[in-house]
Amino acid sequence: MKKFARRTLFYSLLIGIWFLLAKLKIWPPYVFPDPKGVVENMWAGFADHSFWIAIGVSMKRMLEGYAISVVLGMILGFGVASSKFLEETMGGLLVSLQSLPSICWLPLAVLWFGLTEKAILFVVVMGSLLSVTIAMEDGRKQMPKIFGMAGRNLGARGFKLFWYVLLPASLPYIVSGLKQGWAFAWRSLISGEMIFVSLGLGQLLMMGRDLNDMSQVIAVMILIIGIGYIVDGLVFKTIERRLQHKWGLALGT
Amino acid sequence: MTTAPQPFSGNHRSALRAGVSRFKPGVAATVLPMPLHETPKVSLCDISLSYKTESGERLLALDRIDLKVKPGEFLCIVGPSGCGKSTLLHLIAGLHQPTSGHVLVDNNLVAKPGTDRILIFQELGLFPWLKVGENVEFGMKMKGISKAERNERVDYYLHLVHLAQFRNSYTHQLSGGMRQRVALARALATEPDVLLMDEPFAALDAQTRDLLHDELERIWAETGRTIIFVTHNVREAVRLGDRVALFSFRPGRIKEDFQIDLPRPRHLEDVTVAKTAAEILSSLREEINKSLEEQYGHEKVR
Numbered sequence: 001m002k003k004f005a006r007r008t009l010f011y012s013l014l015i016g017i018w019f020l021l022a023k024l025k026i027w028p029p030y031v032f033p034d035p036k037g038v039v040e041n042m043w044a045g046f047a048d049h050s051f052w053i054a055i056g057v058s059m060k061r062m063l064e065g066y067a068i069s070v071v072l073g074m075i076l077g078f079g080v081a082s083s084k085f086l087e088e089t090m091g092g093l094l095v096s097l098q099s100l101p102s103i104c105w106l107p108l109a110v111l112w113f114g115l116t117e118k119a120i121l122f123v124v125v126m127g128s129l130l131s132v133t134i135a136m137e138d139g140r141k142q143m144p145k146i147f148g149m150a151g152r153n154l155g156a157r158g159f160k161l162f163w164y165v166l167l168p169a170s171l172p173y174i175v176s177g178l179k180q181g182w183a184f185a186w187r188s189l190i191s192g193e194m195i196f197v198s199l200g201l202g203q204l205l206m207m208g209r210d211l212n213d214m215s216q217v218i219a220v221m222i223l224i225i226g227i228g229y230i231v232d233g234l235v236f237k238t239i240e241r242r243l244q245h246k247w248g249l250a251l252g253t
Numbered sequence: 254m255t256t257a258p259q260p261f262s263g264n265h266r267s268a269l270r271a272g273v274s275r276f277k278p279g280v281a282a283t284v285l286p287m288p289l290h291e292t293p294k295v296s297l298c299d300i301s302l303s304y305k306t307e308s309g310e311r312l313l314a315l316d317r318i319d320l321k322v323k324p325g326e327f328l329c330i331v332g333p334s335g336c337g338k339s340t341l342l343h344l345i346a347g348l349h350q351p352t353s354g355h356v357l358v359d360n361n362l363v364a365k366p367g368t369d370r371i372l373i374f375q376e377l378g379l380f381p382w383l384k385v386g387e388n389v390e391f392g393m394k395m396k397g398i399s400k401a402e403r404n405e406r407v408d409y410y411l412h413l414v415h416l417a418q419f420r421n422s423y424t425h426q427l428s429g430g431m432r433q434r435v436a437l438a439r440a441l442a443t444e445p446d447v448l449l450m451d452e453p454f455a456a457l458d459a460q461t462r463d464l465l466h467d468e469l470e471r472i473w474a475e476t477g478r479t480i481i482f483v484t485h486n487v488r489e490a491v492r493l494g495d496r497v498a499l500f501s502f503r504p505g506r507i508k509e510d511f512q513i514d515l516p517r518p519r520h521l522e523d524v525t526v527a528k529t530a531a532e533i534l535s536s537l538r539e540e541i542n543k544s545l546e547e548q549y550g551h552e553k554v555r
Contacts, residue, residue, distance in 0.1 A: 149348055150378030154392035154443060155368040164395070168382040247381040248425025 030212045037215035038222070045219060050204070054220075055227065058189060058200040061117070065124030066185045069132050070178065072125070077136025078166070094133055102127030102188035110195065120192040120200075127188025128181040135177015136170075143170040172243050179236045186228055292360055293321040294479045295345060295370075295447055300354035302340060314340055315351070316504035322479060324446075329482045329490035331537060332500025333544040338483045339375065341505070342449045345481065346372040358447065368392055371440040372449040377432060379424045385435050386411065386420035392443035410438040413472060430461035437469070441476065450482045454489070463521060466492060470518060487537060491530045492521050499536055502543040509536055 015035055022034030029037065045051035080086045080094070105126040106119075113119040143166070151165030193202025201224055208216030302315040314337040322328050330338045343349045345356055347366040356363040358370060371392070379388055386407050393403045411417045414434035424432055433453060440448055454462045470493065473480055484490050490497045494513050501508040511533055515525050 146374060146376050146378040147380065150374060150380070152348060152366045153346055153372050153374075153378075154439070155366070155395040156391075157366075160395060164391070165380070169380070171382070243382075246423055248423065 030214055033215040033218060038218045041213070041215040042219040042222070045204075045216070051220075051223065054199060054201045054204045055223070057198070058193065058202070059227075061120055061124065061193075061200065062185060062189055065121050065189065066128060066182060068121070068125050069128040069181060069185060073129050073132030073181065074136050074167075076129075077133040078140050078162070080133070081137045081140035091137075094130055094137075098130040098134060102184065103191045106192065106195065109192075115196040117198075119195070120189065120198060123192035124185050124189045128185035131184050132177060132181035135174050135180060139170040139174030139177060140166070142173045172247060175236070175239055175243065179232065182231065182236070183228070186224075186231075190224060291323060293357075294324040294326070294359065295322040295481065296320070296357040296360075297341070297345070298355050298357065300341070300344065300351045300356065302337070302344065302349075302352050304352075313504040315344075316506045317354070318505070318507060320498065320507060322447075322481060324479055325477050327473060327480045327482065327493060327495045329484060329494030329497045330500060331484055331487050331490045331497060331533070332505065333502045333537070333541045334485060336500040336502050336540070336544070337505030338500050339451050342372055342451050342481065342483055345447070346370055346449055348372070368396060368443040369445050370447040370449060371443055371445040373436050373440050373451065373453050375451045375453070375455065377436045377453075379432060379435055379439070381424055383424075384420065385416065385422050385424060385427070388424065388435055389438045389442045391439065396443065406442055410442045413441070413475075414438045414468065428461075429457055430465060433457065433461075433465060434468070437472070441472070441478075445478065447479045447481065450480065452484055453482075455484070455486075462489075466521065467518070469493065487534045488521055488526065488530045491515070491526050491533065492519050492523075497533060499533060500540070502540040503547070508540065509533075 019035055022029070022032055026032070042051070076090075076094075080091055102123055105123050109119040109122040109126075113122060147165055147169040148161070151161050156165055189200070190202040190205070192198075193200035194206045197203060201220055204220045205217055205224075208214065208220060297318050297320040300315055300318040301313070303311050303313045306312050318341065330341070332338045340349070344351050345358075345363065347356075347363045347370070350364075363370075380391065383391065389407045389410055390403050393406060398406075407420070408417070411420055414437055416431060416434055416438065419427060419431065419435075424435060427435065436453070454465055457465065466489070469480075482490070482493060487497075491513055497511040497513060498507050499509045499511070500506065511529075513529060515523070515529065519526055
């Protein structure tokens with residue numbers, strides 16, 4: 001409860017300072033809006049459904065792009081982890097490519113796919129694929145070898161071995177990587193959506209800029225933070241808690 | 254004691270061992286005549302294994318091992334740590350291949366893992382993401398056995414190891430001895446002909462271990478499996494085995510082969526067990542000293 005009180009105090013203070021700064025009118029309101037304007041804008045956005053539509057469209061892209069990343073990343077990561085040849089050749093490339101900000105893929109995406117859904121999807125996939133791949137590779141390597149041996153011993157091989165043993169066995173080790181991949185995908189998506197009239201959250205942000213409506217920009221920013229927080233706090237925390245319950249506190253025994 | 258349901262398949266060779274049926278009269282039915290030249294269940298023919306160490310030199314782990322195990326036999330392998338006895342089990346399980354020589358099971362060459370031989374690892378390797386029942390079910394699921402039969406067999410084998418009420422627990426919620434029994438049930442559920450056990454009771458407290466010895470002996474008598482049991486505890490080997498093979502320290506060779514004809518059921522504290530163990534131990538001690546000398550360089554250990 002003490003923690004909650006401290007937090008409430010901190011955020012009230014933050015909003016208070018913001019309110020005061022806006023009240024001082026150092027900058028015109030379209031450059032520095034006050035909290036009230038942002039709240040009103042948020043309210044209006046939800047009331048006329050434009051925010052809901054944007055969230056829906058963005059989430060759909062997110063799920064598609066993230067799903068592709070996870071599947072491809074799993075194949076690549078497990079491949080690199082289990083083959084010395086792949087590790088020596090592709091391993092280094094993956095690490096160096098990961099240092100590339102995902103927005104760098106944007107010009108390429110627009111050239112290849114035009115101003116289409118595919119271009120956004122491409123940016124999302126490129127933004128998260130590499131971090132997912134590296135997480136999968138690490139997870140696969142950290143996983144105790146005994147599980148694979150026990151699985152083979154009990155007659156699992158090929159795809160069955162992967163699906164029923166290697167994948168679940170490495171899950172505790174890859175879940176943080178999956179979370180990171182989600183965060184990267186989310187960032188890439190917003191930047192990808194800024195390039196054209198795409199109906200997503202990124203485009204709402206650009207629309208706010210075009211209309212000189214800073215309250216809308218800030219409202220959308222808060223929305224983006226909020227969704228990121230909810231996914232992290234609900235989805236991934238739940239997965240982690242479940243894993244902990246199943247495996248017990250001491251992972252790997 | 255509750256009457257256990259009939260096992261579902263597998264050859265029940267308990268009848269072949271007259272000595273065993275004495276303490277489990279419900280199981281042995283008719284006594285079959287022993288064939289004169291029975292094919293061994295497991296034959297190790299001239300097995301050698303060497304590998305490269307980190308420093309690049311080749312190390313000979315197993316040196317020309319010849320060993321035959323009869324169907325339904327309980328063979329214990331003892332030796333100092335590092336003599337390659339665990340490695341040998343991995344070879345029989347088909348998880349690794351020998352450098353030379355071959356492993357035969359029922360006169361068939363072992364080239365890959367198969368559910369006719371199940372290895373119980375020292376560290377068990379239970380799957381923590383599955384419940385106890387699902388762990389036991391796993392091998393059967395891989396074999397493609399129907400859900401209904403799987404269910405029935407999980408039930409049967411969990412009863413056999415006295416864990417029926419823990420079917421829906423996760424493995425981390427169980428004690429060491431219980432986990433050990435889950436591993437045993439999981440291995441038995443695939444109905445292997447040969448059970449390979451790698452120091453399974455080494456990490457358990459004395460009471461639990463005694464209890465599991467009794468249970469293992471009982472289950473062996475009830476199911477008639479061939480068991481190859483690796484341990485560094487000679488007493489344990491004598492208490493359980495029909496035969497004890499003593500391994501030498503690096504490279505692993507069979508130094509001596511002891512037939513144990515003590516009546517069953519045996520107990521760890523039996524005088525006869527202790528006496529037989531003492532004989533084997535004096536032979537083993539030389540090997541242990543060799544291994545200690547290797548580990549601690551030229552310091553005198555004796």
